[in-house]
Amino acid sequence: MKGMRKYIYLLLMGSVVFATLFLYLGYRHFHGPGPLAEDRAYYLEPGQGLIRTAWQLDQQGYIDGQNIFKLGVKFSGFERGLQAGEFLIPAGASMQDIMMILSSGKVIQHRLTIVEGWTSWQVADYLNGIDNLTEPITELPREGTILPETYLYTKNTSRHDIIRRMQMRQLDLLDDIWDKRAPDLPFLSVDEALTLASIVEKETAIEQERAHIAGVFVNRLRKNMRLQTDPTVIYGIDRKGFLDRPISRADLKADNPYNTYRIKGLPPTPIAHPGRASIEAVLQPQKTEDLYFVANGDGGHAFARSLREHLQNVRKWRKIEKDK
Incomplete structure (x- = not known):
């Protein structure tokens, strides 16, 4: 009997030692x-x-x-x-x-960047090409309603949620700056402001020029002059917002609501998604007497008050193009 107790005691002690050793090794492993x-x-x-x-x-x-x-x-x-x-x-x-x-x-926070001046087609094409987002975009968001910026997102976020966030960012911006707009602008609604901002966005990528170009367009609208801007013609031909060929004379004569060489005033919708700087430029345009602008060969534009001065600038630009 005494031997049995000793055996049980040793067995229990062995189990305790084994369990302790197991826990120790498991702890070290963990x-x-x-x-x-x-x-x-x-x-x-x-x-x-x-x-x-x-x-x-x-x-x-x-x-x-x-x-x-x-x-x-x-x-x-x-x-x-x-x-x-x-x-x-x-x-x-x-x-x-x-x-x-x-x-x-x-x-993990991933990043995506919507480029200023992209059309809805370009935005959807870009988002649909990001593999770690879900729910493909099959219906394009309304043109001009999202704010181009860099956005953070997590894996398996819905593309539609990303679009909604971009639209909310634009609404937040407009809430902040709309009431600070210059008085007597030749448009009354946010939609019209975004339409003009999208045109400014497509006309220049130079920060310092945006307010000046906006001022030219504002002057033309006030005088009931046609805007005569090529990006609207391109958008009227293809909603993607770009052509694989130069604009032709036939394009400029075409009868469509985005052809600002034929229609007066603004086209019916924005032609792209404008960035913050272009929206601000339209709401606070530069005070200028200029009515015209054309490329100057240095990436910027030459501005003019009169048609005569403008035609001189056009001839200079055509000579630059010919020399190239």
């Missing part, structure tokens, strides 16, 4: 450096549980022991704390490090 050789992103899907997460991490080489990871997460009280999203896992991250990263909510 906290020790992991197998990842370089920084990598890991995406935890919404609704994904601990078992699947541990299996994926093990299969994809982030950890080398899914059972240890599961036990460590459970004992640490983070079983329901892991969050969905895309996370950056650094090289050599321990299982504990990964647990803390996946429960932090600090997901």
Whole structure:
């Protein structure tokens, strides 16, 4: 009987030692450096549980022991704390490090940039080409309604949500600057202002010229002169906003609502998405007597008050084109 008690005692002590050793080795494994050789992103899907997460991490080489990871997460009280999203896992991250990263909510932020002057077709084509966004755009957003900027987003964000954010950014901008506009502008609505801003955007990429060009167009509208701007003609031909050929005389004579060589006033809609600078330029145009402008060969424009002066500038520009 005495020997049996001793045997049981030794057996229990052995079990305790084994359990202690197991916990010690498991603890070291859980906290020790992991197998990842370089920084990598890991995406935890919404609704994904601990078992699947541990299996994926093990299969994809982030950890080398899914059972240890599961036990460590459970004992640490983070079983329901892991969050969905895309996370950056650094090289050599321990299982504990990964647990803390996946429960932090600090997901990877991606960037996309909408270029000032892009049309809705170009915006949709660009967004549809980004692989880590969802829900393809099949119906173009209304022209001129989004604000071109750089936007942050997370993996698997809906493209439609991105569009809505861009539209809200433009509304926020207009709320901020509309009431500060110059008095007596020759347009009454935000839509008309955006239409003119889109034309200014397509006419120049030079920051310092925008308010001047806006001033020229404002003067022409006040005098009931045709705007006679090529970008509107191009948009009337192709809503993508660009042609693979020069504008022809027939194009300038064509009867369409965007041909500002034929119609007076503004076209019916914007012809692109104007940036902040062009919108501000239209709402605070430069005070000028100029009525004309043409390219000057240096990337900018030569401005003129009279038709005679303008025709002289046109001849200079044509000579530059011919010499090229």
